[in-house]
Amino acid sequence: MLYPTPSLSPDDGRVLSEVDRMREALRHQVRATPSKWTTGLRKFLTADAVAASNSIEGFKVATVDVEDLLEGERDVEVSEENREETLAYQQMMTYIQTLHDVEDFSYSKGLFNALHWMLQGHRHSIRKPAGQWRRGPVYVTDARDPSIAAYTAPDAKGVPALMQELADWLNAEDGTHLLVRAAMAHLHLVSIHPWADGNGRMSRSLQTLMIAREGVLAPEFSSVEAWLGRPGNTWEYYRQLTDRGSEYLPDQDVSSWIRFNLTAYHQQAQTVQGRLDRSGRVWGALSEFADSTGLDERAVTALHDVAMAGRVRRSRYEHAEGLSLQQAQRDLRDLVTAQILEPVGRTRARYYTAGPRFPEQALNVAHTPMTLTDPYST
Structure with a gap:
């Protein structure tokens, strides 16, 4: 037996409508925004989701380090365990994102266990088998x-029977809004806890997979994993799960869980919108700076990373602009000579931060915090 999906209150319906409008506006804005901005934003949001979801389970890697790991950087100062967990989660999330337009897609126990193997295969053992139900x-x-x-x-x-019931429920349409169904799927899976380890991340990933399948907005713009990973939200997340009781009692009202998730969707949409807007203003300020100082326009990509993420690596700049190794090295060396960037570290581990002549206006825009509103307090 699974939890029954609760009816929405008038406030829930209002918040859900606001989320729909925000996501639709984001979809149009992303399509109209230059690809260099959105490509970088997609990578950041993916890294932020991976970092946050792993942090809930105790694997602490900064988003900027996750970005570097996802770019294939080897010289990132993280523990081997955190490196493995980050890359495993990224592998699973990449696969989930590719499933967004598969025509003959269906949920199954085999799919769940395959995804779990991607996440936990590197930890497979007799005591904690990966890709198999707990024993x-x-x-x-x-x-x-x-x-x-x-x-x-x-x-x-x-x-096995509960997971079959979940797969059948996922494959059946019941007219419920997709975002509500995704929240319920998260709750179903985390409550069944079918594996010996990795249940929390699998449950959050299932929610992301359902959003990806919806197709309205790329999942990296809609996933609530980054929101759940913020410390205060993580504690509320645990409290919401604890409120369900100390045992599996599916015949209960879970309206508070839906309200919690609608708040997450709403505030994550606010966050993404804010970062997209801020990213655009930073890009504009840096483009003006490049024009006024005679810099090649491609250098804006490197400077934008520094403003928004705090640093840039040569390989990231090289890949983003499709440059040769020598071109990327020369550009960054020239920016250092001009005191716009400062190098940190040596050889392969080197990255670049803002130098004394980095445009202050761009940094001010990038570092100005935004304010989130509680959708239920309006």
Whole structure:
């Protein structure tokens, strides 16, 4: 048995309508925005989602480091464990994003286990098998006291039947708004807890997969994983799950879970819109600076990364502009000579940050924080 999908309150319906309008506006803006901006934004949002979702499970890697890892950088100062977890999650998320337009797609127990293998295959063991249902009990321990089980998942013998029920539910259309169904799918999977490890990330990824399949907006613009990874939101996320009870009790009202997710969708849309707008203003300021100082227009790509992310690596600039190794090195060397950039580190591990002559206006725009509104307080 799965949780019944609750009816939406008038406030829920209003917030959901606002989210739809925001996502539609974002879709049109992304299509009208120069590809250099949106390509960089897509990469940032993907990295931010990976970093945030992993951070919830205790794997701490800064978004800028995740971006470098996803670009294939080897000389990133992270632990081997964090490197493996980041690349595994990225592999699974990349596959999820490719499924957005598969015509004969369907959810199945095999798909779930294949995705789990992508995420956890590097940790496969007899005690914690990857790509297979758990063989024994699993507990979610209290964050304040690991000796206390905050949640005990359903008996392992019932997992195959529950996962089949979930697959059947996912493949059946019931007229419910996709974003509500995606939130419910997240709750169903995390509550069943079908694997020995990786259940939280798999549940958040299922929500992202459903959004990708919707096709309205690229999943990196709609995923709530980055929002869930913010410390205050993470605690509320845990509280929402804890409020479901210490055992699997699906015959209950989960309206608060829907409200929590609608808030997440709304504030994530605000965040993406804010970053897209800020990115455009930064690009404009840097383009004016390049024109006034005689810089080649392609240098704006490197300067934009520095303003928005705090640094740029040679390989990232090289790939973004389709340059040769020698061209990228020469451009960055010239920017250092002009004191626009400063090098940090040596040889392969080197990256570049803002120098004393980096345009202050661009940095001011990039570093101005935005304000998020609570959609339920308006």
